[in-house]
Amino acid sequence: MKKLFALFIAILAASPLAQAEELQVAVASNFTEPMKAIAAEFEKDTGHEVQLSFGATGKFYAQIKNGAPYHMLLSADDTTPAKLELEGLAIPGTRTTYAIGTLVLWSAKAGLVDSEAAVLAKGEFTHLAIANPRLAPYGAAALETLDSLGRTAELRLKLVYGENIAQTYQFVSSGNAELGFVALSQIIQQGHIENGSAWIVPDHFHAPIRQDAVILASGRGKPAAEALLRYLKTPKAAVIIQSFGYKL
Amino acid sequence: MTGIKARFDLRYPGFRLNVDLNLPGRGVSALFGPSGSGKTTLLRLIAGLERTDNSYLSVGGEFWQSPATFLPVHDRPIGYVFQDARLFPHLTVRGNLEYGLRRIPSAKQDVSLDNLIELLDIGPLLQRKPDRLSGGEQQRVAIARALAVSPRLLMMDEPLASLDQSLKQEILPYLEQLHAILEIPVLYVSHDLQEVSRLADHLILLDAGRVLAEGKIASIMTRLDLPLAQSNNAEALIEATVAGHDPAYQLTQVRFSGGLLALPLLDLPVGRQVRIRVPARDVSLTLSPQTGTSIINILPATISGIAELGTSQHVAALDIGGTHILSRLTRKSVEMLELHPGLLVYAQIKGVAILD
Amino acid sequence: MPDQSNLAAILLTLKLASVVTVLLLLIGTAIAWWLTQTRSRLKTVVEAVVALPIVLPPTVIGFYLLITMGPNGPIGKLTTALGLGTLPFTFTGLVIASIIYSLPFVVQPIQNAFAAVEPRLIEAAATLRAHPWDRFTSIVLPLARPGFITAAVLGFAHTVGEFGVVLMVGGNIPGQTRVVSIQLYDHVEALEYGQAHELALALIGFSFVTLLVLYSFNRRIVSINP
Numbered sequence: 001m002k003k004l005f006a007l008f009i010a011i012l013a014a015s016p017l018a019q020a021e022e023l024q025v026a027v028a029s030n031f032t033e034p035m036k037a038i039a040a041e042f043e044k045d046t047g048h049e050v051q052l053s054f055g056a057t058g059k060f061y062a063q064i065k066n067g068a069p070y071h072m073l074l075s076a077d078d079t080t081p082a083k084l085e086l087e088g089l090a091i092p093g094t095r096t097t098y099a100i101g102t103l104v105l106w107s108a109k110a111g112l113v114d115s116e117a118a119v120l121a122k123g124e125f126t127h128l129a130i131a132n133p134r135l136a137p138y139g140a141a142a143l144e145t146l147d148s149l150g151r152t153a154e155l156r157l158k159l160v161y162g163e164n165i166a167q168t169y170q171f172v173s174s175g176n177a178e179l180g181f182v183a184l185s186q187i188i189q190q191g192h193i194e195n196g197s198a199w200i201v202p203d204h205f206h207a208p209i210r211q212d213a214v215i216l217a218s219g220r221g222k223p224a225a226e227a228l229l230r231y232l233k234t235p236k237a238a239v240i241i242q243s244f245g246y247k248l
Numbered sequence: 249m250t251g252i253k254a255r256f257d258l259r260y261p262g263f264r265l266n267v268d269l270n271l272p273g274r275g276v277s278a279l280f281g282p283s284g285s286g287k288t289t290l291l292r293l294i295a296g297l298e299r300t301d302n303s304y305l306s307v308g309g310e311f312w313q314s315p316a317t318f319l320p321v322h323d324r325p326i327g328y329v330f331q332d333a334r335l336f337p338h339l340t341v342r343g344n345l346e347y348g349l350r351r352i353p354s355a356k357q358d359v360s361l362d363n364l365i366e367l368l369d370i371g372p373l374l375q376r377k378p379d380r381l382s383g384g385e386q387q388r389v390a391i392a393r394a395l396a397v398s399p400r401l402l403m404m405d406e407p408l409a410s411l412d413q414s415l416k417q418e419i420l421p422y423l424e425q426l427h428a429i430l431e432i433p434v435l436y437v438s439h440d441l442q443e444v445s446r447l448a449d450h451l452i453l454l455d456a457g458r459v460l461a462e463g464k465i466a467s468i469m470t471r472l473d474l475p476l477a478q479s480n481n482a483e484a485l486i487e488a489t490v491a492g493h494d495p496a497y498q499l500t501q502v503r504f505s506g507g508l509l510a511l512p513l514l515d516l517p518v519g520r521q522v523r524i525r526v527p528a529r530d531v532s533l534t535l536s537p538q539t540g541t542s543i544i545n546i547l548p549a550t551i552s553g554i555a556e557l558g559t560s561q562h563v564a565a566l567d568i569g570g571t572h573i574l575s576r577l578t579r580k581s582v583e584m585l586e587l588h589p590g591l592l593v594y595a596q597i598k599g600v601a602i603l604d
Numbered sequence: 605m606p607d608q609s610n611l612a613a614i615l616l617t618l619k620l621a622s623v624v625t626v627l628l629l630l631i632g633t634a635i636a637w638w639l640t641q642t643r644s645r646l647k648t649v650v651e652a653v654v655a656l657p658i659v660l661p662p663t664v665i666g667f668y669l670l671i672t673m674g675p676n677g678p679i680g681k682l683t684t685a686l687g688l689g690t691l692p693f694t695f696t697g698l699v700i701a702s703i704i705y706s707l708p709f710v711v712q713p714i715q716n717a718f719a720a721v722e723p724r725l726i727e728a729a730a731t732l733r734a735h736p737w738d739r740f741t742s743i744v745l746p747l748a749r750p751g752f753i754t755a756a757v758l759g760f761a762h763t764v765g766e767f768g769v770v771l772m773v774g775g776n777i778p779g780q781t782r783v784v785s786i787q788l789y790d791h792v793e794a795l796e797y798g799q800a801h802e803l804a805l806a807l808i809g810f811s812f813v814t815l816l817v818l819y820s821f822n823r824r825i826v827s828i829n830p
Contacts, residue, residue: 058793127693132776134794160693160775163789171775175675176692297727321730322738328731334724338746347742348732397732 022049023224024069026060028076028211030138030165030183031099034244035074041240042231048224056164058135064089064216071219072228074098074211076165077137081214094215098232099246101209102184103141103201108173113197119179120151125158129171129180132161137209139168142181144206184245211246252401252433255304256293258457265289265457271450273308276427276434278444278465281454287437290454291405294435295328296321307401325356327394329404333386335378341389342374348397359398367429368392368422384415388422395426402434408443416443423447441476445469445485445525470572472555472565477574482528482563484573490520506568510544511600528563528574530599535585537594545597549573551589554582566595573597610803612779613787614810620695620783621763624702625710628759629752631703632710637740639711640718655708662705666772669701673773693775698783701773702763709758717751718744757818761811 027035032054039050053060057076064070064084073090075081078097084090105120107113112125119125131139139161146152160177162168165186172180184200187193213232219225231237238248251273258265265286271277279287292298294305296312296319305313312319327348335344345361365371368388378386387407394402407423408416420443427434427447438444444451444465451465453474461474466485469476476482488502488509498513502522509524516522537546549566554577556562562577564587575595577587587593635654639647657665673691674680680690691697721744729739745752767785774781776790784807791800 056793058795061795062792126689127775129775132790132793134790160777163771163776163793167771170670171692174670176670176673176690177775295731297730320735322733322735326731328728330724330728332724334728336725336729336743347729347734351733351738393732 022051023071023219023222023228024051024053025072025074025228026053026055026064026068026070027074028057029054030076030101030185031074031211031246034099034185034241034246037240038232038237041236042228046224046227046231048227050224050228056135069218070216071222071225072213072215074213076101076211078210078212081212084214084216088217090214090216091220094226094229095212096214096229096233097210098213099211099241100248101138101141101211102245102247103138103145103181103206103209104184104187104198105145105179105201106172106182106187106196106198107179108175108196109178110195110197113179113199115199117149117199120146120149120155123154123158125178127160127171127177128155128158129160129162129168129177129182131165131168131181132163135163136165136168138165138181138183141201141206141209145181145201148205188245250309252294252308252435253304253306254290254294256290256300257302258289258293258298258300263457265293267454267457267459269452269459269462271433271435271452271462273433274431275449276436276447277450277452278448279435279437279452279454280441280444280448281439281460283439284456285454286457287439287454288405289457291403291435291437295326295403296324297328325398325400327397327399327402329387329390329394329402329407331406331409333378333383333390335381335386335389335393337378340375340377341370341381344378344389344393345374345396348393352397357398359395361396364392364395367425382415383411384418387411387415387419391422391426395430400432402430402432404434405437406439408440409438420446441481441483445483446523467572470565470574472553472563477528477563477565478555478557480529482574482576484526484528484571486524486526486571486573488522488524490514490516490518490522492518505570506549507547509547509597509600525601526573526597527599527601528576530597531566531573531575532596532598533564533566533575533577533581533585533587533593534596535593538596541596543596543598545600547595547597549593549595551587551591551593553589554587566593568595607799607802609778609782610787610799610806613782613784613803614806616779616782617764617784620698620702621760623699624706624763625756625760627699628703628706628710629714629756632707632714632755632759633752636711636715636718637744639715654711657705658708662766662768663772665705666701666769669697669704669769670773673697673700692773693777693781695780697773698770698781701769702766705766705769706759706762709762710755713751713754713758714748715751717748717754720751721747753818753821757815760814764807764811 035052039052042048043050057080060073061080064073073081081090081095085092085095105113105117113119130142133139133143146155160171162171165183168180169182169186171177172182187198213229215225215229241248252271254267254269256265256267267290279290281287289298293300293303299318301315303313311317312324336347339347349357349361368391370388370392373381373385373389381389391407408419411419424446436447448465451468452462453460453468461468461471466487468474470484471477486504488504491501491503491508493500493513495513499510500514502509502511502524547568549568551564552567552572553565554562560579562579562582564575564577566573566575573595639651670692671677672679675684675690683689683691691700726739726743729743734742765785767789770781770783770786774786776782776786784803788800788803791803
């Protein structure tokens with residue numbers, strides 16, 4: 001009995017739960033795949049252990065405000081890190097843009113969307129999906145794009161709002177919305193667009209979708225946090241980030 | 249009304265009802281027998297509440313059932329009184345009474361609801377809900393409800409069985425009144441001989457799903473080959489008329505086909521028809537007319553038959569001017585007096601009760 | 605006074621819940637009656653299917669509805685062939701999704717109420733010239749009334765509280781599918797806590813008053829028909 005107990009303690013001691021150096025990182029869900037890849041490389045190169053949590057930025061904000069033990073936040077926008085810093089929940093001077101999102105008009109049907117997005121002018125569709133502009137920067141950018149094209153008034157009634165970019169993607173991929181504004185990172189694999197047809201929205205149609213990272217107050221004095229923040233800017237990370245369709 | 253012709257062959261596991269009946273189109277016909285004899289099943293079959301192929305039913309000349317047709321229960325012009333009243337709990341008494349009434353065309357309404365209410369004495373109950381009625385009150389309302397639809401055939405399934413003795417005695421007079429007033433035939437199911445002898449004109453004796461005998465009640469009750477005459481409570485019924493009163497002695501005389509009988513004084517007019525019960529145990533025999541005896545009712549009779557019951561008892565059937573009564577005798581008496589069919593004797597009737 | 609968008613969400617939710625409750629009372633009555641009367645071997649199968657929405661997570665229901673009602677799913681293909689387009693992102697689509705989601709909460713109370721009506725009373729009605737439909741409306745329905753009230757309350761409340769299913773198939777369109785639960789969720793996500801409180805309190809207040817009224821109505825019936 002005593003032997004079993006000792007074994008139990010030893011296992012506990014050896015498990016990651018006991019590691020003091022483990023880094024808790026909250027990551028915006030749209031950056032899931034790239035971050036997994038980057039974190040793997042980071043662990044290999046530095047030996048630091050990283051624990052990733054994926055989810056909606058708004059939810060992370062509420063959790064952090066209520067004391068959630070994250071050390072770092074990789075946000076989907078640039079406003080949330082700024083807000084956290086203003087409220088004393090993030091370390092000043094640690095805010096940095098780790099990726100810039102690329103907006104794309106996509107349809108699951110091949111040949112529907114051409115490089116001019118003529119389909120928008122023709123208007124021969126019932127539903128156009130965008131992410132909820134109040135909650136998702138990609139949604140706000142989509143509305144800005146429609147404004148720039150001068151098509152907002154005529155297309156407003158066809159709009160369908162996904163709660164987040166992931167649901168928006170789902171609406172379009174299931175065919176329920178014939179087309180929609182999604183993130184490029186959602187539709188590319190190995191550098192090219194998987195299926196359907198797409199128009200990559202040029203930069204000048206909307207304000208840049210900056211995704212900022214920041215070290216949170218509970219990450220103060222953690223070398224791993226600063227290391228990860230620096231690592232995000234390395235060429236190795238840059239290659240990964242860009243391969244997933246983000247800009248820098 | 250030309251009567252009811254019914255043929256049913258119903259099989260359940262462990263039970264079979266097989267009857268071929270002709271019932272009169274007037275008066276009360278009682279379906280009588282022990283429990284399990286099939287009398288309720290038969291009643292339900294005639295009502296259309298149970299159904300079997302291989303059946304035939306015609307009522308008053310109309311086909312209700314044949315291998316090719318089946319008139320559903322709600323289209324049969326019947327009134328049905330259940331053993332358990334079955335008043336609708338969400339309606340008042342008046343609502344219950346009007347339930348069926350509202351579903352027949354006014355042309356077919358030949359019963360006045362007010363008359364029924366008065367007949368069954370349910371006036372004060374009209375605004376109450378069924379849960380505020382006693383068992384006897386519920387049953388009276390159920391009877392009125394069944395009659396309110398002006399049925400051409402009234403069917404009653406042991407309506408008094410779930411009531412205690414005093415309630416039964418309370419309701420029987422209402423039923424007897426109905427009997428006198430109604431011109432429609434009534435089918436009455438019961439296992440209680442007392443009810444049946446007070447109410448029925450015609451008796452159908454059932455046992456284990458078969459008809460043992462049917463006919464006028466008085467003759468069925470005195471047939472020596474049937475269980476009724478053989479039972480300890482065997483009795484005979486006499487239809488008589490009030491002939492006169494003797495107030496000095498508090499006696500009433502009634503006349504029947506066999507002569508006169510004296511009963512305790514009755515408050516009934518001369519000429520009124522009455523039904524008399526004569527228990528077999530209260531009839532003894534002598535070979536010669538007795539004088540100096542306290543028994544008043546002594547009548548000449550001919551023995552029409554004698555049956556043995558067990559080792560020591562006999563029952564004899566007596567013919568008094570065409571009316572039959574029974575007498576319970578010991579074997580010793582039979583042998584000592586050398587009683588045999590055809591013998592002229594004197595019947596001494598000690599206890600005579602009027603069925604009222 | 606709640607602001608425009610909150611008011612619109614409230615009115616839309618009330619409209620959805622009312623429409624769904626009425627439809628479910630009709631559909632539920634038919635299903636409940638069949639279940640009470642049938643002796644078919646299919647009865648337990650149907651009961652299990654009806655009860656599924658109690659057990660399944662609403663997002664699962666919503667997800668599969670999105671697929672089947674979409675252009676590549678069987679229902680979607682049917683609606684397109686009938687010239688009705690597809691049902692996701694429409695009020696009609698929400699009504700259908702809500703009917704499925706709230707079905708057992710309406711069917712089960714009605715079924716229990718029907719089962720409690722004694723068959724011998726229905727038999728008595730038959731002897732009083734009532735044909736089958738008449739027996740149903742004059743005997744069964746009145747005696748089952750408490751069950752209907754429970755079913756209506758549950759169906760209405762369940763639809764008002766619906767979130768997961770609407771989240772999947774609604775598309776959050778103002779005036780069409782942006783119901784209170786979604787609007788509330790958005791307020792919270794967008795950190796508009798003041799608006800969120802306003803909406804939530806309005807919803808709680810309304811629901812409480814409705815329940816009070818309905819239960820006092822039920823109590824009056826119970827005291828008349830103990």
